[in-house]
Amino acid sequence: MKAEHPDWLIKAWHRFGYWNFANPEVRDYRARILREMADLMGVTQHTVQVRWCSNARIEAEKDPATGHGRISGHEYERLRRGRKPRAP
Secondary structure, three states: OOOOOHHHEEOOOOOOOEEOOOOHHHHHHHHHHHHHHHHHHOOOHHHHHHHHHHOOOOOEEEOOOOOOEEEOHHHHHHHHOOOOOOOO
16 A cells, blocks of 8 residues: 555655555545454454554554554454454
């Protein structure tokens, strides 16, 4: 998605850039991912983002722009295939 929409990024020292959450399209895109993950797992978005990402039950990196967890692509696919979050 970053390659398709470079205008959604804030340039950084590395080649990937950071999501620009000042852009409403970026916020909508990230919210759709959280909603989809929550729906797949039968929980709320709060549970996915705050309880599981923050407590390292789902592999996520801290987003410097928001302070919230970003779920990696391979972790998303693992969970989508029916795997559960890690034990607390």
